[in-house]
Amino acid sequence: DGGITQSPKYLFRKEGQNVTLSCEQNLNHDAMYWYRQDPGQGLRLIYYSQIVNDFQKGDIAEGYSVSREKKESFPLTVTSAQKNPTAFYLCASSSGLAGVPGADTQYFGPGTRLTVL
């Protein structure tokens, strides 16, 4: 089945530890995104990548880092510099083909709920 996978579904970490969230897609999409969602809130963009080896900061990039070494993978590291890391993290992808109808439709993974104790 084609889709986006995120692991793990639930993650607990101690304060001060870095943690890496996995995101893999087999949709052959060029663009990938990371969002953060807090309870009762909308989605806020952390980082996005339009192509391998390139990524851009979103609106709340401070305290996070990403890499895009492979087309299908876009891991997110939540560093100890992130002051309030407890949240629901969503990864998404889109085909990213400029000018093609529907190319920016976002397909989401199931998300990772991170709790920092």
Next chain:
Amino acid sequence: GQQVMQIPQYQHVQEGEDFTTYCNSSTTLSNIQWYKQRPGGHPVFLIQLVKSGEVKKQKRLTFQFGEAKKNSSLHITATQTTDVGTYFCAGPAVPDNFNKFYFGSGTKLNVKP
């Protein structure tokens, strides 16, 4: 910076009543998309509107894109309990980066049977 706001933030309706959520962007959007997130789930794509003034229907759902491409609405006729969830509008700004997406704040719909 770019902002996309939705109203209302919450809506509680009796099953069978209609529901409408409104989306307003601070800048022009190249297209508007709507997503639904069920409780505990992830957002799922519903529809995309591209043209100014466009109206699309999906069964009981009617979507509209404003003439200035800065606002949109989603109307549900005769709500059902299966409509429960949070509805988000989203889209890329113009002439901003095609791949940078802005999501609205969402409207959480609760339907009482």
